[in-house]
Every structure is written in C-alpha cells, then in structure tokens.
Amino acid sequence: VWGCLVAGVLAMAARYLHLPNAVSPGTAFLSLFGAIIVIYAYFLMNRVEGARHRSEQVSRTDALTGLLNRRGLNEAAEGWLCASATSPHPLVVMFADLDNFKMVNDTKGHAEGDRVLVQIATTLRECLRSSDLVARYGGDEFVLLLPEITLGEAAHIARRIQTAVHDWFVDNALSCGISIGFTAVPPAESDLEKVLATVDHLLYRSKAERAGNGIRQVELPDYSVT
Template structure:
C-alpha cells in the first residue's frame, strides 16, 4: 500500500529505528530540562547575590547618614550626654562614608524606575547639610561628650539646621535606595516570568516532538493490532501500509505476506470444500450458500431471481450400459453445455448425483423460461445424435412469485422439474 500525504512525516521518522527514536525522545525530554535547570539555578543565584548586594548597599548608604543624624539629635537633646563620659563620635569618618555613597550612586546612574531628579535632590540635600557638619568637624576634634565647650561653640540653631539638612539628605537617599530596590524587584519578577515562559515553551515544543516520535511508534503498532483483529475475524484483503525502514516496517511486510498466504490457503480450502471435483461447478453446499446470499440481496433490493432444478434423462442407462467412466464423461459434457447457455452472472452447482441447480440473479420468470429453452434445446440437439450423451429436464421457480424462502423456492423448482419429466412433450421446460 502506498502512503498518503498524511503519513509523509511518519514515513520520514520511520527511517530511524525504534531504538533511535526512543533515544531521541529521552534526549528531547531530559536535555531541555537539564539546560533550563542550569539556567534557572544561575538566574536564581544571581538574584540572591543582587539581593544581598542591595541590602548591603542600603546599609552602607543609609547607616552613615542615620548615625550622623542620631548623634546630632543626641547633642541637641542631651548636650552630648555629659554625664556618660563616652567618646565623641567620629564625624569625619561618617562624612567620608556619606561622600563615598553619593559617589557610588553617581557612578551607577539613573534608571527608568529611578529618575535622575531623585539623585540630584539627594545630592543637593547633602551639599546643604555638609557645611553644618563640617563646622561640627572643625569644632569637635577628639572632644569628649561631657566637655562643656561643645555648648559654647555650637548654638542650638546650628544643631537644628544640621539635623534638618542631614535628615532631608537621608530621606532623599532612602527614596533612591527604595527606587533601586523596586527596580531590582521588577527585574527579578521579569526574570522569573522569562524563566516560567521558557519552561512552558520548551516543554511544549519538546512535548510536541515527543508526541510525533511516539505517534510514529504507536500508530503502526495500533495498525498491526487492528489488522490482526480483522484478519482473525475472517476479513479478506487486510493489508498494512509499509512505511520507512524500521523494525515495525519489517513486521508489516511479514504480516502482509502472511495475510496473502492465509487468503490463498483459505481460498484453496473454500474451493476444495465448495466445488465439485468431477465437473468443476459448485457442489451442493456451495450452490446452496450462493442461493441463500442471492436471495437475501435480492429481497433487500426487491429484484426478481429465478432458480433452475435440472435432472439428466437416460443417465442411469448410460452409466449402467457403458460404465461409470462414460457416466463421468456425460456429467462433464452436460455441465459444460449448461455453462455455455448460462450468463456470466449466473451460478451453476451439482445438487447431487445427476441433479444440477442454476441460480439466475435479476431474472424474471419469463426470462428464465427463455434461457431454459435455449439450454435444453442446445443439449438435445447434440445428445439426440449420440447415445452416450444425456438430455435434460428443467424445472423453474422464480421470486417474488414463489416467495423468498430458499426451501420453498427449491421445492417449487423440484415440483416443476417432476412435472416436466412426466410430460409427453419433453422439448419444453416447465415452471
């Protein structure tokens, strides 16, 4: 069987062996998962590192300003807690750390989620706060918190101004850090969505290809199973499309060869069981089976059908006087003459001994009478010149006149035959 267009892809796939296709299926399933797993781990590790960096940046950036603001507020409220005798804070280091944080922010630059105006506002706030802090640095060297000169040197107004400017710088800087954090979170979400879609698309494509490869394996197996079931049910002409060059193709070829051999053997057995070995026409079982099938078909379509019941005249005399060989030659000759008179669509069978049946599909009673007359006349013309050849008598029964029951139809033809054999005028057939 030739493959149709729908099996072209399967034909190409079946050029590979089943083992090769299973290996490809495993590769399509495992390799994308392995690659995506490595990429996912790399992206997640990168996100964790970025998160740690973001947290550390927040600490390094905001802590100096927050610490400076805290110490200035303590100086204002508690006059640097003269009673604790603790060491004065190192304002110089804090200022340097803050300057370094702003340098880092300038290097990083702005992003869509963190406009340049935020950076500018924070820098301006720090520039406003820095002179007041610088004055603190100049007046407070390694000064102890309990030293009374701090109150003399700094006025409450200077402290308030320094606290205000530092607080404003801290708020702007916190806004920058928050914007960076928001941008980082959005980036992480985008990366995660990209990973999810990568998994979905990759697995979908892999599943599609796996389905195609599995189909190229399962389809021929299902075809084999269906063909074997049909063959087991007695259906003939069962064949499987031979595609590709794999193991299943070889099995399909062997199945087709087996099916052909089975059909030939079956036909030989049917022929042997349904054909008469002497005359070559159908035997009793074969002709009755054909009659039953034709009656069922003609009943469904409402078509007429006629039946001949034929008996050889003087056959017993030929057999008794000339021997059985002469009787066999007479049977062979009369069967051949009957076939010559019948049409290609008609069926002829040996009913038993010297009796024959002919089934004439789609034939009315009038048409059957004309055919029977020609047959009888043809046989009589030759047999009347040779005593070793028999003549025949014919009884006719037709549907729908005689009904559709097989036994009734045979009985009607047999009765007509009996009447024909006992008529004085033997040159006409009877119905």
C-alpha cells in the same frame, strides 16, 4: 522469496556490524535472529491462510465439473436472495435434471457418465449469461440462478439449454434428455432449499406424466407472477 529476504537481512546485519559504533556481536545476533523469526512467522501465516482459502474453495466446488457444489450454491444464494428482494424482477431459479442418465452408467460405465456430466456443465455455462450462476446440486441434478430476468426470458434460456443438450446427446448416440423446472422466487423468500424442493417435486410429477425431456414453469404457493 523467503531465501531472498533472509539473505537481505544477513547482508544488512553484516554491514551493520562493520559500523564504528555498532552494538556488540551478541546483541546484533539476537536482533538478527528475532528478525528472521518475524519474517518466518509472517510467511507461515500467509501459507496457512492460503491453505485455508484453498480448502474453503475446494469444499464449495464440485470436483468433477468445476461448478459450485450444493454447499457453495447455498452460500452464494444468501446474497442473491437478499439482492432480489429489492429488484424489479425477482430471482429465477431453475432446476435441471437429466433423463435416463442411469442408463449411461449402467450400459457404458461410470467414465462415460462422468464425461456426460462434464459436458452438461459446459453446455449450461455456454447457454447462460455472464451474470447467472450454475451449480451441480448432486448426481445428475443442476441448479441455475438467474437474476434480473423475466419469466419469459428464463423460458427462452431453458429452451436453448434443452436444444443444446438434446443435440449433443444425439451427436453422441445417447438416449438421454434434460427436464427443466423454473420459478420466480418471492421477494420475501430466503430459503433456497424450500424453493428447490417445490420445483423438484412438481418437475418429478411432470417427468412421470410426459416421460421426461420437458420444461415446466412453476408458481410457488401464495405468489403470482405478472
């Protein structure tokens, strides 16, 4: 594109110089040179802006799974939490944690562990609605945001995820599972990290009591779900 535009400018300049009342060659050269500088600056700015945009996208995306990373999740959640404050149904947050995942890395290697994480990311996407969001929170932990949904519907999705993940682990002879905790976010709550910390803590206790592979609905303090 850059070459075509320069060629076009040169062609126009050549025609201009052959006009009867054309300005001097020196003036024409300066005008042509200025036009080239302007065009070059325009394309340079576009390239810089494109590189900046790609860099921002990379900084928000998990390189392994292609999901949003923790930073991308927190940035996206700001708008979702604001929107849920006026919704008839609160935003539901799910925290999913793989069970016995360390065993995969220790016995089969990190390449196999990476394959598991990529597959889990794919399974989560397939089990969610198009309006939902899923992110890799870190390690073998995933966070899901489900807007405009009841807790009963969220529980159904959690069971669907657990079944799909369990079946894949069985098919691949892996003794792993997935534990899921979820809650409805209070309309006045704007701190996603605070919500996740509560769900994660209670899910950890639940895993210790039940040896993992469970689903737990959490009610946040001072918030009752009807």
